[in-house]
Amino acid sequence: GAGVSQSPSNKVTEKGKDVELRCDPISGHTALYWYRQSLGQGLEFLIYFQGNSAPDKSGLPSDRFSAERTGGSVSTLTIQRTQQEDSAVYLCASSFPSNTEAFFGQGTRLTVV
Amino acid sequence: DAKTTQPPSMDCAEGRAANLPCNHSTISGNEYVYWYRQIHSQGPQYIIHGLKNNETNEMASLIITEDRKSSTLILPHATLRDTAVYYCIGPSSGSARQLTFGSGTQLTVLP
Numbered sequence: 001g002a003g004v005s006q007s008p009s010n011k012v013t014e015k016g017k018d019v020e021l022r023c024d025p026i027s028g029h030t031a032l033y034w035y036r037q038s039l040g041q042g043l044e045f046l047i048y049f050q051g052n053s054a055p056d057k058s059g060l061p062s063d064r065f066s067a068e069r070t071g072g073s074v075s076t077l078t079i080q081r082t083q084q085e086d087s088a089v090y091l092c093a094s095s096f097p098s099n100t101e102a103f104f105g106q107g108t109r110l111t112v113v
Numbered sequence: 114d115a116k117t118t119q120p121p122s123m124d125c126a127e128g129r130a131a132n133l134p135c136n137h138s139t140i141s142g143n144e145y146v147y148w149y150r151q152i153h154s155q156g157p158q159y160i161i162h163g164l165k166n167n168e169t170n171e172m173a174s175l176i177i178t179e180d181r182k183s184s185t186l187i188l189p190h191a192t193l194r195d196t197a198v199y200y201c202i203g204p205s206s207g208s209a210r211q212l213t214f215g216s217g218t219q220l221t222v223l224p
Contacts, residue, residue, distance in 0.1 A: 004156075042216050045212075
């Protein structure tokens with residue numbers, strides 16, 4: 001597709017379960033970002049991938065969160081042992097060299113019950 | 114990091130120009146100022162960015178002061194669909210250079 005694609009669009013999971021969120025960036029974009037947005041709040045940076053460089057994980061809130069990017073394209077954000085406070089919209093964005101125009105996906109709404 | 118300050122909310126009459134201010138007094142000489150907006154329940158959308166010269170595209174104009182300590186995003190003829198949260202952001206100076214979003218300005222375009 002032409003834009004950043006995220007799946008699933010909605011995910012409801014039970015507390016304590018693991019979840020995987022997927023992001024398909026725009027083809028050729030070397031930079032990929034993950035953010036999360038809690039209800040009524042701003043965007044919180046989670047992790048950043050740029051080409052083959054080591055990712056910047058400085059925004060990950062705990063060791064239950066991890067992300068990988070395979071082959072410089074698709075990225076998966078994994079949350080282990082989910083907690084209710086993990087409930088949020090998780091947004092992915094991609095761009096050419098960092099800090100040019102970034103294109104965001106529509107997000108995955110995660111609800112932990 | 115280029116920290117930015119924006120008013121929390123603004124109203125604008127439909128068809129009039131919306132002028133959204135942003136202070137970024139700590140911005141460094143080679144840091145761009147970016148503007149994004151987020152319409153309710155959607156992902157953020159890039160609007161425009163600039164370094165020191167005024168910029169214009171099909172969506173908006175960006176006026177940056179000569180000292181680069183502030184800028185104004187101008188939507189020349191606001192429509193109801195322009196109601197959104199507008200973010201003025203500068204990149205992090207850290208290794209990731211991620212876009213750091215603040216709380217933005219909620220612009221409400223009134224009929």
